[in-house]
Amino acid sequence: MDTVFLARLQFAFTIAFHYIFPPLSIGLGVILVMMEFLYIKTKNKMYERMTKFWVRIFALTFAIGVASGIVMEFEFGTNWATYSRYVGDVFGSALAAEGIFAFFLESGFLAILLFGWDKVKPGMHFFATIMVSLGSMMSAVWIVVANSWQQTPAGYHIVGEGLSARAEITDFWAMVFNPSSIDRLTHTISGGWLAGAFMVMSVSAYYLIKNRHTDIAKSSFKIGLGLAVFASIFQLMTGHSSASGVARNQPAKLAAFEAHYDSLAAGDLYLFGWVDENNKVVNYGVKIPGMLSLLVYCDTKTPLRGLNSFDPADLPPVNFAFQTYHLMVAIGFALIGLSLLGLFLLWRKKLFTANWYLKLMIFAVLLPQIANQIGWFSAEVGRQPWIVYGLLRTSDAVSKNVEANQILFSLILFGIIYLLLFILFIFLLDQKIKHGPDEEEHVVNESTARA
Amino acid sequence: MENLLNLNVVWFVLIGVLLTGYAILDGFDLGVGAVHLFNKSDEHRRITLNAIGPVWDGNEVWLVTGGGALFAAFPIVYASVFSGFYTAFMLLLFVLIFRAVAIEFRSKRESRLWRKTWDVLFSFSSILIALIMGIAIGNIIQGLPVDANHEIRISTLSLFNPYALLVGITTVALFMMHGSIYLVLKTEGELQQNLRGRVNNAVIFFVICYAATTMATLIYFPHMAQPFKDHPSLFLLGLLNMLAVANIPREIHHGRELRAFLSSAASIAALMGLFAVGLFPNFVISSTDPNYSLNIYNAASSQKTLQIMLWVAILGMPFVLSYTISIYWVFRGKVKLNNMSY
Numbered sequence: 015m016d017t018v019f020l021a022r023l024q025f026a027f028t029i030a031f032h033y034i035f036p037p038l039s040i041g042l043g044v045i046l047v048m049m050e051f052l053y054i055k056t057k058n059k060m061y062e063r064m065t066k067f068w069v070r071i072f073a074l075t076f077a078i079g080v081a082s083g084i085v086m087e088f089e090f091g092t093n094w095a096t097y098s099r100y101v102g103d104v105f106g107s108a109l110a111a112e113g114i115f116a117f118f119l120e121s122g123f124l125a126i127l128l129f130g131w132d133k134v135k136p137g138m139h140f141f142a143t144i145m146v147s148l149g150s151m152m153s154a155v156w157i158v159v160a161n162s163w164q165q166t167p168a169g170y171h172i173v174g175e176g177l178s179a180r181a182e183i184t185d186f187w188a189m190v191f192n193p194s195s196i197d198r199l200t201h202t203i204s205g206g207w208l209a210g211a212f213m214v215m216s217v218s219a220y221y222l223i224k225n226r227h228t229d230i231a232k233s234s235f236k237i238g239l240g241l242a243v244f245a246s247i248f249q250l251m252t253g254h255s256s257a258s259g260v261a262r263n264q265p266a267k268l269a270a271f272e273a274h275y276d277s278l279a280a281g282d283l284y285l286f287g288w289v290d291e292n293n294k295v296v297n298y299g300v301k302i303p304g305m306l307s308l309l310v311y312c313d314t315k316t317p318l319r320g321l322n323s324f325d326p327a328d329l330p331p332v333n334f335a336f337q338t339y340h341l342m343v344a345i346g347f348a349l350i351g352l353s354l355l356g357l358f359l360l361w362r363k364k365l366f367t368a369n370w371y372l373k374l375m376i377f378a379v380l381l382p383q384i385a386n387q388i389g390w391f392s393a394e395v396g397r398q399p400w401i402v403y404g405l406l407r408t409s410d411a412v413s414k415n416v417e418a419n420q421i422l423f424s425l426i427l428f429g430i431i432y433l434l435l436f437i438l439f440i441f442l443l444d445q446k447i448k449h450g451p452d453e454e455e456h457v458v459n460e461s462t463a464r465a
Numbered sequence: 466m467e468n469l470l471n472l473n474v475v476w477f478v479l480i481g482v483l484l485t486g487y488a489i490l491d492g493f494d495l496g497v498g499a500v501h502l503f504n505k506s507d508e509h510r511r512i513t514l515n516a517i518g519p520v521w522d523g524n525e526v527w528l529v530t531g532g533g534a535l536f537a538a539f540p541i542v543y544a545s546v547f548s549g550f551y552t553a554f555m556l557l558l559f560v561l562i563f564r565a566v567a568i569e570f571r572s573k574r575e576s577r578l579w580r581k582t583w584d585v586l587f588s589f590s591s592i593l594i595a596l597i598m599g600i601a602i603g604n605i606i607q608g609l610p611v612d613a614n615h616e617i618r619i620s621t622l623s624l625f626n627p628y629a630l631l632v633g634i635t636t637v638a639l640f641m642m643h644g645s646i647y648l649v650l651k652t653e654g655e656l657q658q659n660l661r662g663r664v665n666n667a668v669i670f671f672v673i674c675y676a677a678t679t680m681a682t683l684i685y686f687p688h689m690a691q692p693f694k695d696h697p698s699l700f701l702l703g704l705l706n707m708l709a710v711a712n713i714p715r716e717i718h719h720g721r722e723l724r725a726f727l728s729s730a731a732s733i734a735a736l737m738g739l740f741a742v743g744l745f746p747n748f749v750i751s752s753t754d755p756n757y758s759l760n761i762y763n764a765a766s767s768q769k770t771l772q773i774m775l776w777v778a779i780l781g782m783p784f785v786l787s788y789t790i791s792i793y794w795v796f797r798g799k800v801k802l803n804n805m806s807y
Contacts, residue, residue, distance in 0.1 A: 091547025102540020113530030
């Protein structure tokens with residue numbers, strides 16, 4: 015196995031594992047803000063117990079997110095040294111800004127959120143919760159900006175040639191607001207909201223079915239549902255806007271998403287299918303003719319640039335991009351459906367008695383997770399063979415002084431450690447969920463004991 | 466001292482400041498981890514763990530940000546050193562991960578075996594983090610085989626040479642001392658009495674290591690001393706370091722723990738200063754050919770980027786400092802356990 019393959023596999027594996035957690039932090043963060051707001055406003059102790067329960071779940075996801083997050087920063091240097099030298103001037107700035115503007119904010123106020131309940135006044139604690147939530151979204155801002163620059167580079171020029179060639183910033187704001195930043199940022203954050211909302215609904219549905227902690231479960235479910243309805247529909251909008259951006263800025267990627275080969279034909283939209291890359295056809299597919307052209311150009315007849323017009327050396331793996339993209343979109347619609355169904359049941363006052371729906375919602379927690387993962391896979395694999403679109407090839411970007419067996423060794427260790435971590439995470443999450451929120455007497459006792 | 470007011474120098478200093486902030490702040494919580502197993506009872510271990518509970522994560526952000534700043538300002542140093550230290554840095558990552566989850570997971574179950582396992586992992590990973598960082602510094606002091614294309618090719622085993630190990634152990638000793646003092650500051654009663662005794666041992670351990678490292682450096686790597694010969698006033702930094710260390714047992718004896726802690730922080734800052742002065746203007750001295758050394762000019766980003774980054778730092782650092790100070794203020798005083806504690 016060569017170093018490029020192993021380095022890609024290691025990066026994909028470590029970032030995919032990491033990416034289980036930040037979306038949960040982003041989503042749960044917003045939900046914590048809503049819950050604590052209700053507590054501050056109503057002074058109802060039930061909301062306090064509810065907030066504290068979800069803070070514990072949040073803390074667990076946040077901890078593993080932090081622990082696994084530092085890995086990628088290191089990997090840019092360890093595995094992708096040529097890339098780092100090439101883009102450090104641009105990419106490094108966004109990463110450093112993330113540290114200064116987001117991580118300090120997040121970690122500082124997290125201390126108050128977790129340990130500060132009786133150290134600061136309730137208003138201050140609420141402020142800390144808002145800041146942690148903002149901080150988790152701010153870190154998404156900078157890392158998505160950095161990644162979007164890889165997709166649609168802007169505000170730079172290339173200096174030097176050969177081994178010493180590199181990108182340097184010419185316009186910081188053009189770099190930050192590169193053509194895909196905003197679309198991809200809103201899409202990513204909204205994906206985080208969905209992950210958090212479905213997590214809250216899943217746990218609440220479990221309690222409702224088991225008939226435990228029903229007051230907190232009902233209230234949590236409604237808060238989660240509110241966010242899910244908003245975020246799932248918002249996600250459709252950002253997704254559409256994002257795809258239109260891909261059509262403008264990364265035509266090869268969009269063509270791969272829909273396996274559109276012929277530049278003279280209008281773009282069709284597949285509901286599903288299997289791409290035969292050798293014969294350049296989609297098998298077992300169902301498509302809406304002209305729909306892709308309609309979405310991109312608002313006209314079903316306009317021809318769309320196809321894969322045939324690109325140098326084969328510049329194309330991503332088509333079927334992989336196609337499948338991940340379509341599964342993501344399908345899940346996106348499923349999330350809208352589940353959210354609206356929940357809203358309908360709530361309106362008919364059947365939400366908390368419809369056991370079939372609640373059972374469905376217990377497992378639906380996996381859907382946003384899958385969509386977030388494969389959405390990133392389609393975005394990143396769709397950019398191949400480029401690490402920086404049109405500028406630097408992935409195969410040229412690896413460290414030249416690192417050998418395959420070194421990467422294999424670290425990859426195996428990451429595999430073992432992350433498997434262990436994941437088992438522990440599920441185990442502890444399960445324990446926390448089974449334990450549930452503290453009972454009322456318990457909280458009263460502790461608060462008098464403390465006073 | 467001609468022409469020292471330029472962006473490259475400013476960024477050398479700023480990265481030094483970030484990494485010094487890291488060494489002082491994460492240094493004490495790594496030290497708390499390193500001495501963790503000396504505390505025998507579960508209650509004492511919980512108290513010491515909760516002494517760093519609200520702050521360790523924020524302390525580690527100094528490393529993340531220091532790394533990010535190095536990436537942005539001197540990408541060639543970042544790329545060459547990180548890829549050159551590949552296996553060592555992967556090990557560092559693994560222990561950083563273990564340590565973070567050990568802190569978080571330990572309290573989640575009452576079982577003795579569960580807690581013991583995480584205690585051991587927490588302590589050993591804290592020691593290894595300090596050790597690997599020290600070993601990295603040791604290798605930087607010795608110089609590395611940087612080639613004409615800025616690549617560093619060196620076997621992982623040769624990174625673990627005697628001098629580098631000595632610097633590594635000195636770093637562990639330094640953090641043990643620093644962490645023990647922090648614990649004296651945050652505890653009371655019997656636990657605090659135990660810890661007071663340990664601070665003195667830690668100071669002795671550190672001073673022995675420090676003396677050995679200083680001798681070895683002067684004998685084998687005299688280039689680190691050259692700037693001090695050229696500018697004798699810099700010797701004050703070495704003096705400051707010794708005075709700061711000597712002051713620690715005195716302050717502990719008088720029960721002025723905060724001043725002892727500040728002394729130990731000053732000693733870390735002085736050590737980082739000595740290291741930086743010895744290297745300047747290089748980041749990595751090439752043992753292959755001095756012309757290949759990575760310095761603040763040939764390894765830097767463009768002037769434009771250094772300027773942008775300076776604005777980011779000027780805008781961001783006041784916030785960073787105010788968060789840091791307010792968190793330490795909110796969680797000042799002795800540790801008290803409650804139902805949200807670890």
